[in-house]
Amino acid sequence: MKLQAVVVLALLGVCLGAVFQDCPRHCTCTQSSFAGGQAKCSQLDRRERFPPDITHLTVANYPDERLPARLFVDLGLDGLLSIKLNNGSLMYINKDAFTGLNYLEDLDLSFNKIEKLDPHTFETIHLKRLNLDGNPLVMYDPQVPKEMQVFLYSDSLVELTLSQTKITSMEDVQALSKLTNLEFLDLSRNGLKELKDDMFSSLINLEEIDLSYNQISHIDRDTFADIEELTLLNLRGNPLKTLEGIEIPGLKDLDVSNCKFVMLAASTLEGFPELSSLNLSQNSILSIDMDTFMSVPSLKDLDLSYNNLRGPLNNLLFEFNKRLETLSFQGNSEIKYLPGFKGDFPNLYNYDISKCGLTGISNDTFSNMNYLVSVNVSGNSLVHIDPKTFSNLPNLVVLDLSNNLLHALHSKIFINNKDLTKLYLSGNFFKHLPPVLFQTTTKLHLLDVSNCRLTSLWNISESFMMRNRNILSKLVYLNVSGNKLTKLHTHYFISLQNLQKLDISNNPIECTPDFSHVMQWLIMKKVEPNKVTTERTIYGLDLIENNVKWDEILRGVCPTDAVYTNDHFVHPITETAPLLPVDNDDVVIPIIEETPLVWPMVLVWASIFSLLFALANIIGLMIYRSRRNYSGLGYRPQFASTLDGHFQVRRGGRPVYQKLYEECSIPAPVHDGKKVRIVAILGNALGGKSNVDV
Numbered sequence: 001m002k003l004q005a006v007v008v009l010a011l012l013g014v015c016l017g018a019v020f021q022d023c024p025r026h027c028t029c030t031q032s033s034f035a036g037g038q039a040k041c042s043q044l045d046r047r048e049r050f051p052p053d054i055t056h057l058t059v060a061n062y063p064d065e066r067l068p069a070r071l072f073v074d075l076g077l078d079g080l081l082s083i084k085l086n087n088g089s090l091m092y093i094n095k096d097a098f099t100g101l102n103y104l105e106d107l108d109l110s111f112n113k114i115e116k117l118d119p120h121t122f123e124t125i126h127l128k129r130l131n132l133d134g135n136p137l138v139m140y141d142p143q144v145p146k147e148m149q150v151f152l153y154s155d156s157l158v159e160l161t162l163s164q165t166k167i168t169s170m171e172d173v174q175a176l177s178k179l180t181n182l183e184f185l186d187l188s189r190n191g192l193k194e195l196k197d198d199m200f201s202s203l204i205n206l207e208e209i210d211l212s213y214n215q216i217s218h219i220d221r222d223t224f225a226d227i228e229e230l231t232l233l234n235l236r237g238n239p240l241k242t243l244e245g246i247e248i249p250g251l252k253d254l255d256v257s258n259c260k261f262v263m264l265a266a267s268t269l270e271g272f273p274e275l276s277s278l279n280l281s282q283n284s285i286l287s288i289d290m291d292t293f294m295s296v297p298s299l300k301d302l303d304l305s306y307n308n309l310r311g312p313l314n315n316l317l318f319e320f321n322k323r324l325e326t327l328s329f330q331g332n333s334e335i336k337y338l339p340g341f342k343g344d345f346p347n348l349y350n351y352d353i354s355k356c357g358l359t360g361i362s363n364d365t366f367s368n369m370n371y372l373v374s375v376n377v378s379g380n381s382l383v384h385i386d387p388k389t390f391s392n393l394p395n396l397v398v399l400d401l402s403n404n405l406l407h408a409l410h411s412k413i414f415i416n417n418k419d420l421t422k423l424y425l426s427g428n429f430f431k432h433l434p435p436v437l438f439q440t441t442t443k444l445h446l447l448d449v450s451n452c453r454l455t456s457l458w459n460i461s462e463s464f465m466m467r468n469r470n471i472l473s474k475l476v477y478l479n480v481s482g483n484k485l486t487k488l489h490t491h492y493f494i495s496l497q498n499l500q501k502l503d504i505s506n507n508p509i510e511c512t513p514d515f516s517h518v519m520q521w522l523i524m525k526k527v528e529p530n531k532v533t534t535e536r537t538i539y540g541l542d543l544i545e546n547n548v549k550w551d552e553i554l555r556g557v558c559p560t561d562a563v564y565t566n567d568h569f570v571h572p573i574t575e576t577a578p579l580l581p582v583d584n585d586d587v588v589i590p591i592i593e594e595t596p597l598v599w600p601m602v603l604v605w606a607s608i609f610s611l612l613f614a615l616a617n618i619i620g621l622m623i624y625r626s627r628r629n630y631s632g633l634g635y636r637p638q639f640a641s642t643l644d645g646h647f648q649v650r651r652g653g654r655p656v657y658q659k660l661y662e663e664c665s666i667p668a669p670v671h672d673g674k675k676v677r678i679v680a681i682l683g684n685a686l687g688g689k690s691n692v693d694v
């Protein structure tokens with residue numbers, strides 16, 4: 001390892017030193033085998049020269065107003081592929097500034113003070129992408145006859161972004177007419193008020209247009225008529241009320257979120273028969289005609305979030321939208337009731353009905369949506385959920401039921417949701433979470449029960465039942481923050497063998513012997529904590545950031561003058577098994593004094609010991625073999641059994657290591673009359689499987 005590191009460092013040093021001795025004063029040059037040489041400068045000084053293989057140049061905050069002719073070629077930068085010269089004072093660009101840069105493809109001149117460019121600036125090079133965002137461009141000069149208004153000539157330009165450039169009129173846009181190979185045009189955040197018929201008529205190769213955040217309230221019917229390849233149109237954040245009459249036959253992706261739509265009529269989407277993604281989020285839509293989505297049978301993603309939809313919605317709304325994949329009604333708080341939509345939704349995997357004011361859901365809510373993977377019902381007013389509600393969703397992976405008014409869940413509610421991986425239950429009124437709930441959800445990975453009313457997690461019998469049935473044994477993340485937990489018991493965690501993150505913050509946790517043992521366990525298991533606050537805070541723990549260490553939490557909950565000192569905590573190995581606080585008087589926990597908890601070092605030594613033991617046996621066997629004058633007659637089966645008998649790896653039928661393992665483990669409880677006997681829960685939690693031997 002060390003040697004490799006040294007070699008790598010040496011090579012790096014050689015590369016940097018040898019290649020870039022002559023990087024100019026105001027620059028740093030770096031070499032990357034993927035991207036070629038890069039130079040980052042604060043100034044460009046004509047009298048200096050760059051090393052020959054620089055392909056990417058960045059000048060942040062370019063200090064000069066001018067970019068003189070052949071500057072880059074004179075600097076020895078004729079191999080440049082990209083130039084980024086942004087956020088500076090650049091105003092005038094000589095028409096030959098880039099001449100000779102035959103490989104230049106990307107040019108970023110955003111956020112300078114450029115008003116005008118000579119139309120021929122890029123005519124002789126093969127620029128593909130040009131970014132002029134944030135320049136106060138003057139595209140149109142009333143002095144010049146209209147047919148001579150040309151912003152730029154370029155056959156090669158494919159992408160042009162002109163966001164925040166003060167473009168306001170049809171004439172400004174028409175000045176782009178000589179960029180006939182343009183495929184992507186970004187005119188977002190300008191002052192366009194309307195889109196007119198011939199506006200884009202020369203840009204017939206456009207595929208994507210971004211017109212978001214202008215003031216467009218009207219679009220002429222034939223605005224996009226000449227653009228056959230147009231697949232994406234972004235009109236987000238414009239005061240648009242309708243798209244009636246506009247036809248874009250090949251359009252796949254339409255974003256009209258944040259506009260002013262109030263209703264969707266049967267004809268609203270008729271001009272976009274190929275539509276596959278439609279964003280209508282954050283409009284003021286009150287009603288949707290039953291036939292609106294009939295004209296877009298290819299629709300896959302529909303976002304209707306944050307409108308003013310009122311229930312009940314027509315249950316035939318999506319009757320012909322078999323291809324739906326994602327559907328969101330999030331934040332339409334007046335829906336109150338959602339029907340089971342008629343139709344067939346074999347591709348629908350994501351259904352968001354959060355914040356819809358729903359007071360109830362049932363198995364009907366998800367009927368015909370049998371392939372849902374992610375369901376969000378958060379932020380409604382559900383008091384009760386029918387046990388059959390999720391029964392037709394065998395593929396459900398993520399379920400969010402947070403922020404409702406639930407007091408309990410039926411023990412069979414997840415019985416068909418064997419793939420459930422993430423479950424959010426926070427912000428409800430649960431006092432208890434019966435482990436049987438999770439009996440079938442063996443893949444559960446994340447459980448969020450923060451901000452509920454839990455006073456404890458599981459009692460001892462439940463905990464052991466969980467361990468015996470591997471309930472929650474795959475859980476990685478558990479959030480019980482913001483509950484009313486006062487005691488943390490070691491038995492809570494005996495089934496959670498894979499826990500990696502635990503948030504116990506904002507609980508009135510008390511300092512109990514068990515608490516420090518839980519902390520030990522968490523540290524040994526390398527479980528990550530989140531911040532903690534307790535009512536007995538002495539170190540102002542509520543100010544501690546995420547990722548405080550468990551020992552800090554321990555010190556906060558159990559101040560150093562208490563019995564469980566930090567010192568104690570550092571040497572847990574010398575401690576005897578903890579006395580288990582119990583929920584029930586019937587439970588008696590004997591402590592086995594003669595079995596001090598000495599591990600995991602014990603395991604290490606045991607392994608070494610058994611290896612040595614095995615080695616000794618092999619040597620012994622070889623001596624034995626040679627003494628028996630073992631003949632070369634080939635393999636004899638009976639020899640194998642002799643070998644077994646002699647080769648004493650096993651002792652009393654169990655391998656040495658297994659025995660040691662079990663001795664350090666904690667057996668399951670034995671119900672002996674009404675008594676439960678337990679040996680050192682903690683060790684068990686750490687050790688895993690073991691047998692009862694009390």
Ligand SMILES: *[C@@H]1O[C@H](CO)[C@@H](O)[C@H](O)[C@H]1NC(C)=O
Nearest residue numbers: 060061062086087088089111
């Ligand atoms: C742009 O330049 C200004 C001053 O010239 C500076 O304060 C700001 O941090 C720069 N922004 C970026 C993104 O470089």
Ligand SMILES: *[C@@H]1O[C@H](CO)[C@@H](O)[C@H](O)[C@H]1NC(C)=O
Nearest residue numbers: 236257258279280281282303
């Ligand atoms: C729809 O638009 C809104 C805001 O304009 C955005 O937040 C949301 O992510 C978009 N939805 C999709 C599915 O992209």
Ligand SMILES: *[C@@H]1O[C@H](CO)[C@@H](O)[C@H](O)[C@H]1NC(C)=O
Nearest residue numbers: 330354355376378379398400
């Ligand atoms: C469910 O929706 C709420 C908002 O309504 C959001 O905050 C939450 O992150 C969503 N849950 C999931 C799992 O995406």
Ligand SMILES: *[C@@H]1O[C@H](CO)[C@@H](O)[C@H](O)[C@H]1NC(C)=O
Nearest residue numbers: 362363364366367368388392
């Ligand atoms: C919903 O459950 C009711 C009875 O609980 C049953 O009659 C109905 O068929 C179920 N619907 C679906 C779609 O499974």
Ligand SMILES: *[C@@H]1O[C@H](CO)[C@@H](O)[C@H](O)[C@H]1NC(C)=O
Nearest residue numbers: 434459460461462583584587
């Ligand atoms: C543990 O909890 C379960 C379910 O809440 C209850 O039935 C059982 O009596 C409890 N057992 C003990 C020992 O408290």
Ligand SMILES: *[C@@H]1O[C@H](CO)[C@@H](O)[C@H](O)[C@H]1NC(C)=O
Nearest residue numbers: 426450451479481482503530
């Ligand atoms: C646990 O939940 C609380 C409240 O919902 C949240 O603030 C906290 O960030 C979550 N903890 C982690 C570790 O995600």
